[in-house]
Amino acid sequence: MSEENSGSGYVEAEYKRDSNYIEDRITADGSSGWPVEPGRYRLVVARACPWANRAVIVRRLLGLEPVISMGMCGPTHDERSWTFDLDPGGRDPVLGYERLQEAFFARDPEYPRGITVPAMVDIPSGAVVTNDFAQMTLDFSTEWTAYHREGAPDLYPEHLxxxxxxxxxxxxxxxxxxxYRCGFAGTQDAYDKAYQRLFAALDWLEERLEHRRFLMGGQITEADVRLFTTLARFDAVYHGHFKCNRQKLAEMPVLWAYARDLFQLPGFGDTIDFPQIKEHYYVVHTDINPTQVIPSGPDTSNWLLPHGREQLSDRPFGDGTPPGPVFPGEEVPADHGPGGVPHR
Known part of the structure; x- marks a missing residue:
């Protein structure tokens, strides 16, 4: 299972994430033992997961779809692992697996930790190379440069x-x-502290973004990708399900405009599947939501409202260009987008 989504953390007073990942890297020079090689690796994700969503966005922005294929797990999982229940026959068409767990066991038959997405899998061996989500996307930017699309933005500028x-x-x-610290808090005191920390940080972000279009200035970077995937889930899940309810995102004027700005850029909103996001959290976390009832709201059509942040900068992709259309077969269904209408 994915430790961030297991629901098991809340039995302790304060939620602590297991961050012990497989830290192997895929490198341009091959010194890691895993050389960059087109077609060799498969990125396994789930649209519901914010950590995996980062990898989906970065891969798309950089145009790596032709060289790194993508496998898609369904929105829910059991205690064993994520499953490929969206695919015909319930098996990933490239790896042949029913469960992501099989790729981890191919690496280590006694793998003892969480089965997490995103994961990079070596197709020839069927074994996981890494599930270190933070390093993975940085390596997409820095190690896979020979295969970036023409006009790919610099998401990790060296000077910044x-x-x-x-x-x-x-x-x-x-x-x-x-x-998550709010949602899985096991005591009132732990929750109160987590709540204060979260909204102190959101207030800091409101101030930081008031006069700059993106976190690092006038163009998008990896920092924006990492914040966006949490903001995209805030009103749909975290506000109610995780009790992060001082305000909705839609009630924080700067962050809400910033989030809509990103959503409406190619590569961001076209990766968001609201029904899958809600199904995952409300069905998997049975200790928080034992009925597994999925709420009908909120109305997500407001993600397409004008944001007015173009006045802060007019080059969101810096010296680069927006990505083209979504890679064939990877489109989010039109009725799973904001308000049940197609993404822009």
């Missing part, structure tokens, strides 16, 4: 990396993981 790393660490600890 020190500040970016600090911003991304704060976003991770206080926001990406902060919503």
């Amino acid at each position: 990396r020190d500040e970016m790393d600090e911003v991304m660490e704060r976003v991770y600890t206080e926001v990406n993981n902060g919503v």
Whole structure:
């Protein structure tokens, strides 16, 4: 199973994420033992998972679809692992697996930790190479450069990396993981502390983004990808299900406009599947939602409202260009988009 989504963390007073991942890297020079090689690796994701959603977005922005194939798990999983129940016959068509667990066991028959997405799988051996989601997307930017599309944006600019790393660490600890800390708190005190930390960070982001279009300035970077996947789930899941309810995202004017801005850029909103997101959280977390009833709301058509942030900068992709149409076969169903209408 995926430890961030297991629901088991809340039995302790304070939720603590298991961050012990397989840290192997796929590198351009092959010194890691896993060389960059078109067609060799399969990125396994689930649209519901915010950590996997990052990898989907970065792969699309950089145009890596022709060289890194993508396998898609369904929105729910059991105690064993994510499953390929969206595919014909319930098996991934490339790996032949029913469960992502099989790829982890191909790497280590006694693999003892969480079966998580995203995971990069070596197709010839069927074994997981890495599930280190934070390093994975940075490597897409820095190790796979020979295969970036023409016009791919620089998502990890070298001159910004020190500040970016600090911003991304704060976003991770206080926001990406902060919503889980609220949702899986096992005592009132732990929840109260987690709630205060989360909204202190959201207030900081409101201030930071008031006069700059994106987290690092006038163009998108990996930092925006990492924040976006949490914001996209905030009103649909975290506000109610995880009790992150001081305000909805739609009631935080700067962050809400920023989130809509990203959503409406090619590569962001066209990766978001609201029904799958809701089904995952409300069905899998039976300790939080024992009835497994999935709420009908909220209305997501407001994600397409004008955001007005173009005035802060007019080059969101920097010296690059927007990605083209979604790769064939990877489209989010039109009725799973905002308000049941097709993505832009």
